[in-house]
Amino acid sequence: MEILVCVKRVPDTAENEIEVNNDGSDISRDDLVYSVNEWDNYAVEEAIQIRDNVGGTVTVISVGDDDSEEVLRREMAMGADKGILLSDDAFNGSDGKGLASILKAEVEKGKYDLIMAGAQADAGAGQVGGMLAAMLDLPYASLVNKVEVVDDKKLKVGREVEGGNVEMNDIELPCVLSIQTGINEPRYVGIRGIRKVASVEIPVHNASDLGISPDTVGGAGSRVKVLDYFVPDLGEGAEMLEGSTEEIVEKLVELLKAKGGIK
């Protein structure tokens, strides 16, 4: 099976305290460390496992600047066969649709049976997979936490829905899946693994390679734009509730009602 996985380099929220920069135009990136988007990593692991079971290749692609090469290498160290970087200044500031159309251009250059993406990334929108499927006119399933290859024309997939239940579907190939965390246990990639693939060439495709008109992507082509970043009011330290137990309970009930803690 020919599998393509879309990955993204994102600030590692587990290891970063995300703050807004001085003018609110972006998050403060000085002390950030980056890694591959966690959901994407699960998707790559799943792709590798499928390939190891039924044969084929796994290709990882990413839209980003030169730094994104490091996440492609990381995924190749995990076992992906090939990496392609989609990079062009014109791509900067693309909204979800812009990203999906860049990815679509690359997908159409090859012949893939299965396209996977993480269910969401740093912006938490969870949109690119579904958009890509629609652009390619392929069936789509989101939040997939179980994949079973039925034959070369069909998969059985489980979607993680509310309450931890799993919605089982048959889906025809080729298709697009967005992968939920927990679908597998991604293997560890150490420094040594990355060094092993350090010299593998990663082709870079720009807008003209992909036949993309610059005004359809990037900030210019975006209908959805982030205006500014801000930190929702949290306040410093806890507001200590004082008084008799009864008074405190009453205040607490009120506060919780407002915050949705009492249904």
Added chain:
Amino acid sequence: MTQVFAYIIHKDGVADDTALELIAAAKKIQADAQVTAIVTGSGSDLDAVCTEVAASYNEVLKIDNENLAYPNAEIIRALLLKMLPSDAILLVPHTTFGMDLAPGLSIKLDAAFVADVVEFEGLDGSTLKLVRQEYSGQVSTHVSCDISSGGVINIRPGAFAPDESKAASGTVVDKSSEAQGITVKRSYLETVVAEVGDVDITKSDVLVSVGRGIEDEDNIEIAHDLAEVLGADVSCSRPIVDSKWLEKSRQVGTSGQTVKPKVYIACGISGSFQHLGGIKGSPFMVAINKNSKAPIFQVADVGIVADILEFIPEFADKVKEMK
């Protein structure tokens, strides 16, 4: 004026809470918005939902088809593509279904798409200004969205207070014929229900989390009682799991689960950073602890210095009383 549609999620003949939240959201976009509900399904359950929803929506489009008995996003996307006018705004709850349906639909409609919106800040011409969150809720963003050729907007469940006015008495229009002849390449098989007792605290909105302050296994019960009246789940810190008072799947922390609730009630938890490391998304945090110097008070929104063994039962009683 742009036409606003809302997709109604329902189950067992009852509309989801989001049905009323979408009206509130629509009114935040335009105070006088006329909102049309779209309800898909089949049989008497569908009729019941339509009737229920008609009390709040001006118009209810009912699509009855046996293929819609389970909401397969692939079918509904094809259906909505046929039904929606080109410049419409469609509001969809940002649930696992909404996430499945909406992004692709926006492409097919050539409409703008915004996910997981928590607030609207007005419509200026065809530019809609709204608020959403990034980085697991650590920062918020103001976003502008050009809806000149329509928009599909996913609304975070619970972010808008439901519009309970029931001011409309809309008509139910049967659009079932639109569902004829749709074929898709994905078919729903079954839903595998999570094992009973196997609570997934990572999906809980409200957590009553207990730490060593609970002192004894028998006292875990008071946390369960409180959780029950709040509609919450019980989670805990590591020592509780080590003592085998609660199962491992309920442990919050770097060595346990990472949770993203909206409200986190820390009961007798001192707040080691291993524990706090498992709490993401800046929930509203209430800390109850005997020790006024417990570090948990530095990160909590609200703090109460009290013995949880006395405070929690009283608190639970109060909530019960209100209901």
Added chain:
Amino acid sequence: MTPLIPPSQYFLLGFFPTILFSFLIPVAGVALFTFIIAKRLAPLVKAAPDNRFDNIPQRIFNLLKIWLIQYRQPRYMLAGVLHMIIFAGFLILSLRSTSLVVIGLSSDFVLPGFSGILGVIYNLLKDYAATAVFVACAIAAVRRGYFKPARYAVPEKYGHDHTKEAVFVLGIIMTLMVSESLFEASEFAAGEHGGFIPPLTLVWLFTLLLHGSSTELLQPLHIISYYVHDIVFFFFLCFLPLGKHFHVITSFFNVFFMRIRKGNIKPVMYGISDEKLDELESFGVKKLEDFTWKHILDFYSCADCGRCSDQCPANAVKRPLSPRFISIKARDKIFNNYPLRGKFLKSESLIGDIYEEDEIWSCTTCGACEQECPLGIEYIDKIVDLRRGMVDEGMVPQSLQKPLSALEKRGNPWGKMEKKRADWSKDKEFAAGCSVKLFEKNETAENLYFVDSITSFDDRMQDIARSVSRVLTHAGVDFGVLGKAEKDSGNEVRRFGEEMLFQDLRDQNTEAILNSGVTRIITSDPHAYNALKNEYSGLPPVEHISQTIVKKIKSGELRLSNVQDMDKVYTYHDPCYLGRHNDLYEDPRQAMAAIAGINIVEMLKSRDRSFCCGGGGLMLFYEPEEEMRMGVLRVQMAKEAGANVIVTACPFCLVNIEDAIKVAGMEGQMEAIDLVELIEQHIIA
């Protein structure tokens, strides 16, 4: 009486010369033995290289102490003493057995030099030796076969019980002793030797019993006992390499080649420098032949005495690890893959075959097993090599992947920001009374306080950093910290098999330390102490804060008051990386003892038998299956010793023990404190 005919001149049934047996049995025995040993050597030849020919004087010393004197045996008194008797008996009787073989060919044979008084003394000695061995074996057999000490039990998942084999071998040894004695006693009873018969020996007993018997009885007995001894002797020789009694042969070599240095981990591959590591196809141990030859020899040498597992804290809390079976399962696998007859089998991955992932991650590398092994078998290097193999294959539990990735990116397992590493020193109350120099701000000092990750970032452990700073300041020690330039020491990173990450951390720390220009490094974290001292190179001398404290008390620069709380009974918990791995047992005790009036008790398990608290570093992130926590057992041991305060000198021990006190529900009855905090409480300003 007619003198008995010796085996070399006897004719069986009157026509068959038994000397033919005397010739054929040794020839066949030696040939078979040589064949078996050759087969057993094959995996050693195919194994990875090892460097064991250095430090020859030290190796000879170990041989004398651990092999010949059996220094470690009496740690288990009964079994140890029995073993020492049997071992000494074997050494003495080996000469007798050898000469007996020749006597079968030539009845007058006497070992060179043994014809005179030496021979008389030797004969006396060997008769007592044989008797002692016989008695020791009898006791051992009853103990093993009837009382069945729990230590020898084999859990079902690990294979079959070895009691039968053990008792069988004891029976063989006893047969040798009896046949040798009968051979001699039959001759005495026939009255040929008028010589002295050592009283109360087997020979003496048998002579007494046979006294007055006819030649018709004594002659066959003489011949039969000789050949029983001959056959059993060579059977035993060939039987040894087939099981746990191989140690009779290999122990000599195993002890000679045992590890000399402590506290360090073997390189990924001997003979490959760090720079060349990238060229290696594979890392660590994945299949049998990836072990070094010494490690294969270890497997051959395991006597199944069970002492390692008896001391192993992971085994004690029922984690899926028992060091004894690391050896035994590997030996069984070697015997299976290198059969005596037929083709050698192709090796497969050990993980998933004889070892489980969780088994290998369960080890805290505390070193209790190695400290105990009477044969010098190593475990930590093997565990680390197996982990290296798993890391190379990506088989790392999710719970460990996050801290490893954080260590790679931020230099600490929690992913805390580098710039906050010295934030503990900015605490207002603390900073008012004590200022800590920061090398990153171009300050200089003579000494470096290497804080390491947990003491830098954990709220509770930051107290240790502040206590260290105050104690050093009081003692007039000029010191500073590296701040954001300090990375995790990597002690556990290396032990969890992430060698390349360890080397990265080591290189960054080495550069930062050398740039700081200090002449001494002080640390309060034994894991950092161990890494800097044993795993880094080219650094200034490293000392643990307990050593600094003792020096300063002796020099009078640090003065301590009388004990503050007379009700407290203190016990000192030896951290593994201070004690066993670095032999630092006395300084912390001396420091405590410098507090006048302090009431100190020792736990039963202390010094080199200290019981691990649960492990440090990355072990905090690993979620083992276990029935209880090691720390809880440790706290109970402190209670049994009558203590109400556990003093330790390691932040990880403190984390684990403080947690354990809570889990054990002993809050209010037991507390834990770091040595530095205890000292600080008693400083006279």
